[in-house]
Amino acid sequence: MAKTMFEKIWDNHVIQSEAGKPSIIYIDLHLVHEVTSPQAFEGLRLSGRKVRRPDLTFATMDHNVPTKDRFNITDPISKQQIDTLSKNCADFGIKLFDLDSIDQGVVHVMGPEVGLTHPGKTIVCGDSHTSTHGAFGALAFGIGTSEVEHVLATQCLQQSKAKTLEVRINGRLQPGVTAKDLILGVIAKYGTDFATGYVIEYTGEAIRNLSMEERMTVCNMSIEAGARAGLIAPDQTTFDYLRGREYVPQGEAFDRAVAEWSKLTTDEGAVYDRVVEFDAESLIPQVTWGTSPGMGTDITGVVPNPADFTTENERKAAEKALEYMGLTPGTPMSEIAIDYVFIGSCTNGRIEDLRAAAAVAQGHKVAPNVTAIVVPGSGRVKIQAEKEGLDKIFTEAGFEWRDAGCSMCLAMNPDVLQPGQRCASTSNRNFEGRQGRDGRTHLVSPAMAAAAAVKGRFTDVRDWEFKVKQEA
Ligand SMILES: CC(C)[C@H](C(=O)O)[C@@H](O)C(=O)O
Ligand code: SF4
Secondary structure (H helix, E strand, C coil): CCCCCCHHHHHHHEECCCCCCEEEECCCCCEECCCCHHHHHHHHCCCCCCCCCHHEEECCCCCCCCCCCCCCCCCCHHHHHHHHHHHHHHHHHHEEEEECCCCCHHHHHHHHCHHHCCCCCCCEEECCHHHHHHHHCCCEEEHHHHHHHHHHHHEEEEEECEEHHHEEEECCCCCCHHHHHHHHHHHHHHHHCCCCCCEEECCHHHHHHCCCHHHHHHHHHHHHCCEEECCCCCCCCHHHHHCCCCCCCCCCHHHHHHHHCCCCEEECCCCCCEEEEEECCCCCCECCCCHHHHHEEEECCECHHHHHHCCCHHHHHHHHHHHHHHHCCCHHHHHCEEEEEEEEEHHHHCCHHHHHHHHHCCCCCCCCCCCEEECCCHHHHHHHHCCCCCHHHHHCCCCCCCECCCHHHCCCCCCCCCCEEEEEECCCCCCCCCCCCCCCCEEEEHHHHHHHHHHEEECCCHCCCCCCCCCC
């Protein structure tokens, strides 16, 4: 019978299944960070267990790491979580990409970069944005701390089989319109729960044309559409990205792996439980105006009027969001002034994201009264960016150049907004207080964030006086 990619990966990993009950599946890769793992390791200690497969378990610290003076962690909780992860990794024999490692960084940037993320793997992490790894055709999803303990102890997980949802992206993205705009546009159109209970597979011409970095941006935000995970079929782009990376099979073994990975693609005639379509061609750069990733619109649009929403719930949510965001209906998005710019995170902290932002920033200056920080997603991204001189472009333009970490994506480290401050952010969540108490977050692409830094307000990067990278 014809199968979808999800069904193939699922069937390859089911150890036990009984009608009406969750199945038990095998986990190929377990990524660990400092925030959701301490109690899990403590649980192992209390029950006298070991980690079942330390060789399939890899850790790094990201959420609590200061992006300036990283070895000097003054917050006691952050320090404790980081020290605890180091101790747990040492005690249980787990490879840790520690603060002094070039591979330390946001866990979802590190995994693919070192080549741990492969097509067809099941990958879990105590972190919702584990969906990022689906860009390689891996079934990757976030789990809770008790499940982290379960996977540490058994390398297995209880899971109910999700339904399948094809999100078909037709046409091509126009110059200046990015993968970030694409996923923001999809979520603005279909809502933050349209994929609840499903694993998304992104298909279509626009997806095939994306680089791995761009695919990761799309899959990263699957969770913001409510999905369990997001998948993209592996292809030559995937294999080219993986070849030669440290934890990828080498030589002939790589070619054999490619032959296996190529079989994962959804079969002709396989049926998804649901299909939605989206037109990439007519998409323009997106900016969110509210406090959920679905509350977004075109840069050429205006702040919506709550009265124009169809249901009472939507009206109330929009009213509440606008009050929190300090915005007035009808204000053009391009007239909203900002105080802060954050370029980074597991959504947009990879090398291509920094290149895109630097291309916009080059030869310009950050507007007075705007603080702009650029935070590479990993130590390796940082070194690569420095090799290419991107750090110089940023600092000459007045951006701060930082060390790797989650940074201002969420307020768990010294990078936080002050109450009332408004931020153009390349991250994935604009919830109340996400970047600091009473901080206001607008989600945008790296190019749009850099342009906003220069103008001091949102601006359409397609009008920028530089050549937006034209697709061949
Ligand atoms: C801290 C962690 C559990 C959380 C997540 O699960 O995603 C964080 O990474 C986030 O982005 O909100
Ligand atoms: S960068 Fe942001 S979204 Fe990604 S893991 Fe860190 S806090 Fe979560």
